[in-house]
Amino acid sequence: MYKPHIGSCGSSTIMFISKFSRLGAQAFKGLSEAPLTTPSRRSFFPIVQNAYSDSLTRKLFSTTPTDNPQGENKDNQKISVTFFDKDGEEQEIKVPIGMSMLEAAHENDIELEGACEGSLACSTCHVIVMDVEQYNKLEDPTDEENDMLDLAFGLTETSRLGCQVIAKPELDGLRLALPAATRNFAVDGYKPKPH
Amino acid sequence: MLVPPETEPQPLVFLSPAVGSPSASPLLVSFSFQSPSSPPGIAAFYKQLIRAVSQLPNTLDTSAIHLRLLDICDSSDICPLRRSEEKEPIFPGRILSGRHSSTSHAMLAFGSMIGRKFSSATSHPLRVCVVGSGPAGFYTAEKMLKAHEGAEVDIIDRLPTPFGLVRSGVAPDHPETKIVINQFSRVAHNQRCSFFGNVSLGSSVSLSDLRQFYHVVVLAYGAESDRALGIPGEELKGIHSAREFVWWYNGHPDLSNMTLDLKNTDTAIVLGQGNVALDVARILLRSPAELATTDIASHALDALRESSIRKVYLVGRRGPVQAACTAKELREILAIKDLHINIKEADLVKNPADEEEMKNSRIRKRVFELLSKASSKSGQTSGQQELDFTFFRKPQKFLESDDRKGHVAGVHFEKTTLKASGDSGYQIAEGTGEYEDIKCGLVLKSIGYKSIPLDGLPFDHSKGVVLNSKGRVIRACDDGEHEEGLYVCGWLKRGPTGIIATNLYDAEETVASISEDISKGELTSRKEGREGLVELLESKKIKFVTFGDWEKIDCEEKRVGSLKGKPREKLTTWEHLLQVITK
Numbered sequence: 001m002y003k004p005h006i007g008s009c010g011s012s013t014i015m016f017i018s019k020f021s022r023l024g025a026q027a028f029k030g031l032s033e034a035p036l037t038t039p040s041r042r043s044f045f046p047i048v049q050n051a052y053s054d055s056l057t058r059k060l061f062s063t064t065p066t067d068n069p070q071g072e073n074k075d076n077q078k079i080s081v082t083f084f085d086k087d088g089e090e091q092e093i094k095v096p097i098g099m100s101m102l103e104a105a106h107e108n109d110i111e112l113e114g115a116c117e118g119s120l121a122c123s124t125c126h127v128i129v130m131d132v133e134q135y136n137k138l139e140d141p142t143d144e145e146n147d148m149l150d151l152a153f154g155l156t157e158t159s160r161l162g163c164q165v166i167a168k169p170e171l172d173g174l175r176l177a178l179p180a181a182t183r184n185f186a187v188d189g190y191k192p193k194p195h
Numbered sequence: 196m197l198v199p200p201e202t203e204p205q206p207l208v209f210l211s212p213a214v215g216s217p218s219a220s221p222l223l224v225s226f227s228f229q230s231p232s233s234p235p236g237i238a239a240f241y242k243q244l245i246r247a248v249s250q251l252p253n254t255l256d257t258s259a260i261h262l263r264l265l266d267i268c269d270s271s272d273i274c275p276l277r278r279s280e281e282k283e284p285i286f287p288g289r290i291l292s293g294r295h296s297s298t299s300h301a302m303l304a305f306g307s308m309i310g311r312k313f314s315s316a317t318s319h320p321l322r323v324c325v326v327g328s329g330p331a332g333f334y335t336a337e338k339m340l341k342a343h344e345g346a347e348v349d350i351i352d353r354l355p356t357p358f359g360l361v362r363s364g365v366a367p368d369h370p371e372t373k374i375v376i377n378q379f380s381r382v383a384h385n386q387r388c389s390f391f392g393n394v395s396l397g398s399s400v401s402l403s404d405l406r407q408f409y410h411v412v413v414l415a416y417g418a419e420s421d422r423a424l425g426i427p428g429e430e431l432k433g434i435h436s437a438r439e440f441v442w443w444y445n446g447h448p449d450l451s452n453m454t455l456d457l458k459n460t461d462t463a464i465v466l467g468q469g470n471v472a473l474d475v476a477r478i479l480l481r482s483p484a485e486l487a488t489t490d491i492a493s494h495a496l497d498a499l500r501e502s503s504i505r506k507v508y509l510v511g512r513r514g515p516v517q518a519a520c521t522a523k524e525l526r527e528i529l530a531i532k533d534l535h536i537n538i539k540e541a542d543l544v545k546n547p548a549d550e551e552e553m554k555n556s557r558i559r560k561r562v563f564e565l566l567s568k569a570s571s572k573s574g575q576t577s578g579q580q581e582l583d584f585t586f587f588r589k590p591q592k593f594l595e596s597d598d599r600k601g602h603v604a605g606v607h608f609e610k611t612t613l614k615a616s617g618d619s620g621y622q623i624a625e626g627t628g629e630y631e632d633i634k635c636g637l638v639l640k641s642i643g644y645k646s647i648p649l650d651g652l653p654f655d656h657s658k659g660v661v662l663n664s665k666g667r668v669i670r671a672c673d674d675g676e677h678e679e680g681l682y683v684c685g686w687l688k689r690g691p692t693g694i695i696a697t698n699l700y701d702a703e704e705t706v707a708s709i710s711e712d713i714s715k716g717e718l719t720s721r722k723e724g725r726e727g728l729v730e731l732l733e734s735k736k737i738k739f740v741t742f743g744d745w746e747k748i749d750c751e752e753k754r755v756g757s758l759k760g761k762p763r764e765k766l767t768t769w770e771h772l773l774q775v776i777t778k
Binding site: 116117122144146147148150151153155 | 369372374375523557561694696
């Protein structure tokens with residue numbers, strides 16, 4: 001479970017800092033890579049395949065750690081995950097096997113809320129898996145996770161809670177989008193009842 | 196000063212010489228971390244830096260600050276720190292070329308942090324006051340602090356305790372929903388944020404006072420009243436709003452004296468089928484032994500232990516497809532041990548419009564499926580508690596008891612049927628002219644909360660919200676102009692619906708409006724802010740409660756709770772709450 005470190009200064013400052021460090025990260029990338037482009041929003045909403053191709057995809061894409069070409073690499077205990085924030089800005093991070101995406105996002109100062117700290121009592125760590133193949137490699141959401149996803153803003157067919165997506169070798173290269181919250185708030189007429 | 200590492204591997208942050216020492220010039224800030232490529236290390240490192248910098252006195256001259264990088268060995272194993280050559284001193288905000296790019300990010304962040312710290316001490320900060328410390332208030336404060344680095348945010352609340360409905364609304368057996376308090380506490384600990392409890396808008400301080408002191412006033416005081424049914428007999432004893440019942444079992448100080456008779460009847464009727472209705476039904480039906488390990492108020496636990504209520508009706512005007520609850524709460528109540536569930540098979544028959552509603556709403560579909568599954572469960576055993584989902588019933592009047600004068604004895608319902616309302620696909624309940632009485636000794640009305648208007652505040656009485664456009668308070672006259680510096684968030688803005696997280700997006704919208712107005716050049720005059728408020732409160736001899744004071748209450752509640760095997764024992768009276776602070 002995610003246990004935040006409580007400092008004498010608020011999380012807002014941490015978030016502020018993260019903006020800066022991200023700028024920094026981009027500046028460094030810029031030296032060696034092509035300029036960053038804003039990813040297309042279209043790719044955020046993939047379509048889930050039918051049951052048949054679903055299981056086929058699972059077989060085709062499922063790998064074991066030993067299949068991993070990077071198996072000998074010292075990074076073999078970590079996978080690469082790229083987060084796309086509300087503005088489409090991307091940030092690639094390394095996530096140790098076994099760590100949840102919520103935890104990983106917080107370790108890397110990615111602005112993913114986690115109001116209940118991974119106890120399956122809120123939907124604030126909602127992420128959208130951008131590749132359906134990757135989505136299909138995940139265990140099916142439990143009833144409890146689905147109950148929370150019911151309340152997530154901007155729900156898609158490949159939505160999950162970040163706290164329930166745990167890094168495993170076959171998820172290397174996972175791409176996760178954070179829902180464009182404000183936009184969805186404005187257009188989403190659905191208002192669930194309070195607790 | 197040394198900030199010690201908490202667990203390995205952890206960064207070390209040194210500020211030397213001792214902060215606060217008059218001879219501290221130039222201030223040397225050195226830092227290092229082990230296994231810099233590990234994300235946990237970096238995150239912890241940032242936090243250490245922030246903590247260290249937050250402890251620097253405001254009076255220090257920025258040019259006197261030098262950063263020095265301590266190099267460390269590469270091994271990810273725990274190993275002793277090794278000092279390298281001292282790098283050249285840098286000016287805050289400049290990137291120091293580091294051995295590792297993460298180091299540079301940290302340096303950049305640190306530099307900007309220092310620059311920010313000092314600039315806010317010399318310029319005139321944006322003064323913000325948030326009224327109400329529930330989720331809407333705290334999310335607004337958090338987003339304001341984040342969006343405006345110079346902003347100073349004060350949160351006032353009429354209660355001595357913060358967190359609004361997270362404390363007095365969320366059910367005691369939902370501790371995981373309350374975890375968000377950790378996040379709100381971090382916001383309150385931000386040095387640019389202050390909490391003023393026991394300060395009531397209207398009596399302690401007026402809205403015009405606040406608007407005079409602050410550039411931005413955000414009203415987020417929620418909905419502290421109830422919608423009424425407006426039917427005969429509503430004033431009878433034994434009829435309460437669900438809000439009162441919830442405040443009572445959650446130890447809200449306004450309702451610690453409420454007498455609730457649970458001993459003279461075996462039946463309760465809950466009007467409404469939303470999550471609040473499910474909460475109150477669950478609290479009535481759950482075993483007191485289980486509730487005893489929660490933070491339920493002790494007066495409520497005592498009353499529930501003596502409760503004779505065996506049967507609860509959850510009554511809705513419409514059908515199972517329209518039930519307003521969410522799947523989690525429904526699943527939970529259906530799972531109560533030894534509880535018999537009554538759902539009429541006939542009520543589960545869907546019309547084409549129902550099918551359409553379910554197709555369009557995942558939650559409606561899942562709630563319906565849960566209800567259908569529950570209805571097909573096996574028969575009742577004797578002595579079992581019962582929960583009856585009663586659909587298609589509209590309350591017409593409350594029935595008075597013959598033997599207990601002035602006390603409710605039942606509800607007279609009209610049966611309803613669904614009728615399409617326009618082309619929206621929305622269906623409303625229409626009376627059929629057939630009636631049914633259900634006997635009971637307790638009624639809890641869970642038909643919605645209502646915000647309380649404030650003198651001089653443009654209010655839409657039909658919707659029960661402050662007139663606003665994306666959080667900007669709109670003048671009552673038709674000119675479409677907004678009240679400068681006055682904003683609204685949460686239930687007071689959009690009405691009493693939604694979950695805690697809804698306020699996150701709501702606050703984002705309101706803060707975006709504020710930011711837009713600031714960028715247009717509004718809100719530039721000089722304001723007294725916190726000093727003005729404190730001066731006024733002191734002149735009126737109002738003892739406000741700080742966040743530190745609240746932490747005393749928090750500690751005391753947890754201490755007493757631990758003696759009883761509860762996470763906390765809430766202090767439920769104003770006297771007790773204020774007593775702990777002055778100890």
